[in-house]
Amino acid sequence: METTNPGRLAALAGAAALAAALAGCANFAPPHVAPTGMVPAEIGVGAAPAQATPAGLDAAQAQAWVQSPGLREAIALALSNNRDLRVAVATIERARAQYGIAQADLLPGVNANAQGSRSRTAADLNSSGRSVTSSQYTAQLAMTSYEIDFWGRVRNLNDAALQAFLQSGENQRNVQLSLMADVASAWLTLAADQARLALAQQTLETRRQSFARTERMHELGSTSGLVLEQNRTTVDAARTDVAGFSSQVERGRNLLQLLVGGPLPESALPAPLQLSAAAPAAALQPLPVPLPSSVLLQRPDVLAAEYQLRATNANIGAARAALFPTISLTAAVGTGSNELSGLFGSGNGTWSFVPLVRLPIFDGGRNRANIAVAEANQQIALAQYEKAVQTAFRETADALADRAHWAERLDAQASLVTSTRKAFELSEARFKSGVDNYLAVLDAQRSLYAAQQTQISLQLLEQINRVTLVKVLGGAPAPAQAVAATPLPR
Template sequence: MNLRPAAAAALAAVLLSACNLAPRYVPPVPGVPDTLSGQTGTPVQASTAALDFAQAQSWIHSPQLREVVALALRHNRDLRVAVENIEKARAQYGITRADLLPGITAQGQGTRSRSSAELSNSGQSTVTEQYIAQLGFTSYEIDFWGRVRNLSEAGLQAFLQSEQNQRNVQIGLVADVSNAWLTLAADLARLELAQNTLDSREKAYALTKRMFDIGATSGLVIAQNLSTVESARSDVAAYTSQAARSSNALQLLVGGAVPEALLPTAQTMAANDANNMAFVPVPLNLHSSVLLQRPDVQAAEHNLRAMNANIGAARAALFPSITLTGSIGSGSRELDSLFGGGNGTWSFMPQIKLPIFDGGRLRAGVQVAEANQRIATSQYEKTVQTAFKEAADALADRAQWANRLGAQTGMVYATQKAFDLSDARFQAGVDNYLTVLDAQRSLYAAQQTLITLRLGEQTNRVTLWKALGGQEAVNMPEVPAGTAG
């Protein structure tokens, strides 16, 4: 059996396998400033380590919240979909990569036929038997111009993109669960404040009622006092409903019921516990290259690489393609002598296809691939710029949170003092009850605003962590107190 044609074809495939018509991939310039803030100093470079979510949770100091996040990572349905998309992309990449190698199949065939006497030259019916066993490959394309390799590269980049999309879903899930948990804590704090306010106003109303009964105050004061009681009762009902809705939202994100022991309490938002969910210290000056490790940025770059490879596949379609079909085996009229000496068979059938006229279809395909690559480049650049804006905005807010919280805490102290003095003056008969009502409303509003600001400060930490792609600022210098961190 002469195998020289097959060997020559294999040698040609090896010699020409280095040919690739895809353009050389050049990463786009991000188009953003070098640093995320205007402060001077040595920028901290990005970490190239992949995000480990078991370690990523260490940025949360609350054991309860860490457990809730762990539950969500195990049970959230959106995350399950992302994982299955990875498996799908892995399988699709396996299909495209398999095209790089010939598919070898084994085949056995036996036929037995009878011819009628009328059709036989001898005038007698005949029975014919034929048995064949073969091993071969069909339509294996020699990848002269890199078409198959570029399609395989595009499949690989799609698989890597799906992995980054899963990371992005994970980071978003951790942030959403943290924000939902903090929101529930803030709602419980507002509910507790409303309940305490209702209790104090009911006591004040009872005292005023006794004063009215002995003629020491007027009916106007009674009516004014009663209005504050009913207002507080309405707030209790509203915040009770809001806390229930926040609890439902948290359970949806987690993917099931959250154990009671892992839920936050009203004290979670207390001033002395404000750092229980804090990040590690935020550095003075972040280099903008840290944003290149964000999963959405990584996914956009993998998409760009895939579009780059598709250009090579489209260009290769303009050139001739050679496919090989061959087999070796054995054939015989008798099954017993199928593998006997002298019964060997072989076939080799090369085929070349040269596009001559297609109405410009193939060249239009190249133009489409090039346009897709330019679109992917713009999408990548927009993703980087969006990442820069999100991180810069979070850092800008971070720098003022200490001042805002300090000012609001002072506001609560001042309004509390004003309420105590106005109430004492009313009891002494110096002021009317309108002064007390005004001070009471101011104190209640200041306390509610302080809870809202504490929630905003904590969610800003979550936003910053998410904006940095879930990366922790390990071994980074701390920001001075009152500016960030």
């Protein structure tokens, strides 16, 4: 009977300890690093302005519908730093990798295997009555369960993964388009809020001067206390507006910083909208109209819905293929020996070839139910695609309907501002000459202020309508006579 060698036991124990130690040495997971620098150390304290990447600068420069260099710079910053856009880009990379995984199933996978084993059979289990120690060493190249795609199941799954990848690309383009529209809207809104604030501050200064004159007249006894208090109410109302619009401007800047992914440099901030008719308020180039309706089919959300529809069609093919026999191959070629030194010796070659045919006979209706699910998903995707097309037409028709009347609305409001200004000047002159009371002056003053504020709002809405047109058309086509884009700083 074989006796146990203490030295051999010690060697085996040492090898096991070494294997356990090596198993804990390698760790391929990247170390966790908490993101920093997203916000300033203290709330309300300014941080360094965000920086645009060359790709963001080029993408913003290509937007011919944007006239303002400041707005183009803000768009470049958003395309470089916005977190939602980063998520969309990472989603594309994930879909690309998933498509690569599906594509790999079209080809057989080959692995290299090396194995060694050593075992001892007890004497009571051996016919010779003696314990036996045996060794076996093998080295192989193996192909495991490669499916021969007779019915197109693997090809359809690969096509579905391709359509999902293309859909993620259109989703990313949709996020980018929506981001540019949101940045433009926020930038224009901030410009309008600054104009409202400037108008309120100018009005407050004018009313304070008027109140000072009225207060002096009251001290001299040439006007009543009622007129003085009426004048004071106009000052307090203007103070309230200044405080409210100051808050709106700060909130607008915070929103713009969130969209661009960081603080904006001064060159990217808007100037207040101008009320003068001679100074154009447009920061955006008008789009050429009419446009063919076929451009709506190139909208990213419409294309994404189309790719989703194609993916569901491919999934139906894969589900139907599951009803047919599946043929897979497993093969291996290599060498084997009972001694490590003779592993690659002559005559020690090995091979195996195992074809497998699997025919579904009874599965409780699972495969046919999977087909029904795939067909229902295809009907859902078809309805979603049709809705996406109809929504695109409706949004574009609404935006164009508004576009048709903006020139008239802006002209009428500018005329209204001119008329109310003249009415205010005449009311003030009549009051000073003693023909009218101060209530008429107050009424004319409020009407002028309200008309000016409405004019700012209409100018903003007209610009927002241009942004909406760009968005609903899936990106602005090049205008027939585009204004030359001012180069952005790099």
